[in-house]
Amino acid sequence: MPTTKRLEHDLAQMADLQERLWAESTGGGQRRVLLVLQGMDTAGKGGVVTHAVGVFGPIGVEYTAFKKPTEEERAHDFLWRIRKRLPGPGMIGVFDRSHYEDVLVVRVHDLVPKSEWETRYDAINAFEQELVDGGTTVLKVFLHVSYDVQRERLLRRLARPDKHWKFNPADIDERARWDDYRAAYDAVLERTNTDAAPWYVVPADHKTYRNWAVAELLRETLAELDPRYPQPDLDVATLRARLAPPH
């Protein structure tokens, strides 16, 4: 973990880099970033969005929380609703859950036959390769909370009436399937950890570390893209003259 001064510098750099990425697109740049956040309940996807992604401000950032699919969404291929929310040029798209739910909750609960979800790992890899080929940097983060810390966090929600709205009794049923989810996550990490779109596993038992680690991944990703302000060919002298005050 960095010093406070270092952290302030890094956060300012993140905001600056994001503005450059956005600016670059106004000059025709096609590059963009997609942050995919996955993790068990209480892992802190929302906290990461608020504290790491929040550094960027609202312009140029698009956040999508994928919930249980609607009837219309289920009538289409599992990537249909995902494609509709992909970031445009210059944007940072943030997926709070994603197409990975279609090989996680879907696999754990047998929501489609195994023959169907089995084909999805390859489909996901092809999809992400297509995104990368089109100028998207795909940053996949698995927030890894431990079984014991999840218990503590659920108990804390129960102890605070103002947090009850976040508590879904079904979360405890999901927790009972911890081993099944671990197996499903293992398969994801093994089968979709590609060169084009690798996974980052971020320990999520400590909130400050978790938020910093994701911010740092975003900062490094943007620094590597090294986006540049467009340099339009302005006739500065003429434009200055046209802005001269009236006599």
Place this chain on the structure above:
Amino acid sequence: MPTTKRLEHDLAQMADLQERLWAESTGGGQRRVLLVLQGMDTAGKGGVVTHAVGVFGPIGVEYTAFKKPTEEERAHDFLWRIRKRLPGPGMIGVFDRSHYEDVLVVRVHDLVPKSEWETRYDAINAFEQELVDGGTTVLKVFLHVSYDVQRERLLRRLARPDKHWKFNPADIDERARWDDYRAAYDAVLERTNTDAAPWYVVPADHKTYRNWAVAELLRETLAELDPRYPQPDLDVATLRARLAPPH
């Protein structure tokens, strides 16, 4: 302008109120907020979004910048593309430019016949009344920059190569029509300043004041809504027992 301590308190309250508004919707609440930002170039719509709206964080906030309409958008009624970006329950929608462009730039440049744009004031009032009836608080802000300060800001952009990407030579043509725009804004303020959706004119020559004033409008709007966390009927004792550690 408040003291720093007061400001920190107010910003924390803004973030808390926004979370409550979002939380309320998860319990079935239908209320939502739409912030409409209008103003001449350099008035600081983007600055307000970054510094005032940015206090909320990405979750529960949806930002839309309306550009020159596409061919598809022009083939529809002028409110068509607006309706597609209206905030859902619990959300704060932010419009950077809006349906008001259809009685501003459109009127100044005669993009449609007068007989057509003349009907739009009533159409806008009816539309906004419909939004209010459906649970939307419509907050319309006109950022009022002066002719001289606009000149200073355009000159400053010209002086900084890293700001050239924001400089559109056409902005100077628009500036030459300052009186026409003033007349068009006067008509907007006169004809669409309804009880259901009043206008707020915020002086925008001073950035700090401008950002604070819009933040304060948002804070007061949310405080008046007084959104509440849902209180789901949880059987806390049973849920706690289910979370007991294994022996």
